[in-house]
Amino acid sequence: MQASARKVCVVTGSSSGIGAATARLYASQGWNVAINYSRDPAPAEQVAQQCRDLGADVLVVKADVSSDADCRRFAADVQARWGRADVLVNNAGTTRFVPLKNLDGLQAEDFQQIYAVNVVGAYQMTRAFVPLLEQHPVTAVVNVSSIASFMGTGSSIAYMASKGALNAMTIGLARALGPKIRANGIAPGLVDSPWLRNGLGETTYAASVESYKQRAALADIIQPEDIAQAAWWLGVGAAKTTGEILLVDGGLRLTRA
Ligand SMILES: NC(=O)c1ccc[n+]([C@@H]2O[C@H](COP(=O)([O-])OP(=O)(O)OC[C@H]3O[C@@H](n4cnc5c(N)ncnc54)[C@H](OP(=O)(O)O)[C@@H]3O)[C@@H](O)[C@H]2O)c1
Numbered sequence: 001m002q003a004s005a006r007k008v009c010v011v012t013g014s015s016s017g018i019g020a021a022t023a024r025l026y027a028s029q030g031w032n033v034a035i036n037y038s039r040d041p042a043p044a045e046q047v048a049q050q051c052r053d054l055g056a057d058v059l060v061v062k063a064d065v066s067s068d069a070d071c072r073r074f075a076a077d078v079q080a081r082w083g084r085a086d087v088l089v090n091n092a093g094t095t096r097f098v099p100l101k102n103l104d105g106l107q108a109e110d111f112q113q114i115y116a117v118n119v120v121g122a123y124q125m126t127r128a129f130v131p132l133l134e135q136h137p138v139t140a141v142v143n144v145s146s147i148a149s150f151m152g153t154g155s156s157i158a159y160m161a162s163k164g165a166l167n168a169m170t171i172g173l174a175r176a177l178g179p180k181i182r183a184n185g186i187a188p189g190l191v192d193s194p195w196l197r198n199g200l201g202e203t204t205y206a207a208s209v210e211s212y213k214q215r216a217a218l219a220d221i222i223q224p225e226d227i228a229q230a231a232w233w234l235g236v237g238a239a240k241t242t243g244e245i246l247l248v249d250g251g252l253r254l255t256r257a
Contacts (some may be wrong), residue, residue, distance in 0.1 A: 003083035004136075005056070009235065010034040010078060010085050012065050012125060013092030017042035017193030018144060020233045021088055021224035027056035029232070031194055034078055034085075036092065038064040057082075065092045065121030068128075074127040085132040087235035090122035091144040095159040097199045100110030100152075111158045118162035119169060126173060126183075128211070134180045141177065142234045143185040144227070145171045147249045150187060155199055167245050182242040184234040189249030190221045217251025 009026035013019040016038035023033045025048070033056060035052050037044040059081050063070035078085050080223045094117040098105040122143050133139040148154025149163035166185065173183040190196065190212045197205045213219050230248050232242065246252065 001083045004032060004081075006082075007031045007086040008034065008082050008084050008175075009087045009089065010036070010074075010125075010129065011038045012063075012121070013038075013087040014089075015040065015047055017195055018188065018224045018227045019089070019091040020047040020050075020183055021228040022074070022091065023051055024054065025076045025225070025228040025232050026087070026093055026235075027051035027054040027058075029236075030042060030055065031086075032057040032082060034059045034074070034081075035193065036061050036063055036065075036074065038062065038092070060183040061218045062140060064117075065090075065117040065125055068124045071121075071124040071128040071179060074125070075132060077207075078129075079132060084136060085129050086136055086139050087142065088129045088133065088140075089142045089144065089231050089235065090125050091231075092121060093118050093144065093146075093195075095155040095199065098156040098158075100157060106156060106158050110156070111161070114156075114158045114162045115165065118159070119165045123169060126177075130177065130181065133177075137180075138236075138239070139181050140235045140238075141170075141173060141181060141183040142182070142231050144231075145170070145185045145187045145245060146191045147187050147247060147252065150247065150253065161242065162232060172243060178242055182234075182238065184238065184241060184243070186227055186230045186234065187195075187243040187245050188222050188227050189216070189247075189252045191224060191227060192221055193224055212250075215252055215255055216249065220250050222250055
C-alpha cells in the first residue's frame with residue numbers, strides 16, 4: 001500500500017495525562033496519531049476527538065502493552081491504516097502505591113505485574129513497531145520513565161526499579177536500533193495528571209504538590225504538556241541524541257539554593 005504522506009506518532013497510554021498531551025501536540029504539528037488505552041474507551045475517544053479537531057487522522061486502539069499479541073495487532077492496525085510509523089512513545093505505565101519502608105507490602109507478583117507493563121510492555125511495543133519505524137530515515141522511540149528511578153522516591157520500590165530497568169533498556173535499544181532508529185527516555189518529576197491524584201487521594205496529593213514546590217529549583221510541579229514537549233524534541237528534533245534519559249523535574253534534583 002501507499003504510505004500516508006503525513007507522519008505518524010503512536011502513543012501508548014494516551015487516553016489520559018502525559019500520553020494524551022503528547023498525542024495532542026503531535027496532532028497540532030500536522031501528524032496523524034494512534035491513541036491507545038487498555039481499559040476505558042471513553043477518555044480515549046475524547047482525546048481522539050481533540051486530535052481530530054487539530055486536523056489529525058486518528059486511530060484508537062484498545063491494547064494492553066503487557067500482551068505481546070496486543071502489541072503485534074496494534075502494529076498491524078497502524079500498518080493497515082497508514083503504512084508507516086515515525087515515532088513510538090512508550091508511555092503506558094502502572095504501579096502499586098506501597099510506602100518504601102513497608103517491605104512486606106510488596107510481593108513478587110507486584111514486581112512482575114509492574115515490570116510486565118513498564119518494562120516488557122515497552123519492549124514488546126518497540127519490537128512490534130521496528131519493521132514500520134525502520135522504513136523511514138528519521139524515526140525514534142521515546143520511553144517515559146520517572147525521576148523515581150534516579151531519586152529512590154515514588155509510589156513503590158517495585159515501580160522505581162521498573163523505571164530503572166526501563167532506563168537501562170533504553171540505552172540497550174539505542175545500540176540495537178541504531179543507526180536507523182534513535183531511542184531515548186524522559187524522566188518526569190511530579191506531573192499534574194490523574195496518576196498521583198488517584199493513587200494518593202486528593203489530600204495527600206495536595207500536600208505532595210506543596211512539598212514538591214518547596215523543594216524544586218523552579219518551584220513548580222510538571223504539566224503533561226511539559227513532558228509532551230520533551231517527547232516532541234526527542235521524537236522529531238534531537239537528531240544526534242540516542243541512549244539518553246532526559247530529566248524533566250523542574251529542578252527537584254538540584255533543590256533550591
Ligand atoms: N504522573 C506522574 O507524576 C508521573 C511521574 C513520572 C513518570 N510518570 C509516568 O508517565 C506515564 C504516564 O503517566 P500519567 O501520569 O500520564 O498517568 P495517567 O494519567 O494515569 O495515564 C495512564 C495511561 O496509561 C494507560 N495504561 C495503563 N496501563 C496500560 C496498559 N497495560 N496498556 C496500555 N495502556 C495502559 C491508561 O489507560 P487505561 O487505564 O484505559 O489502560 C492511561 O491512558 C507512566 O509511565 C508513568 O509511570 C508519571
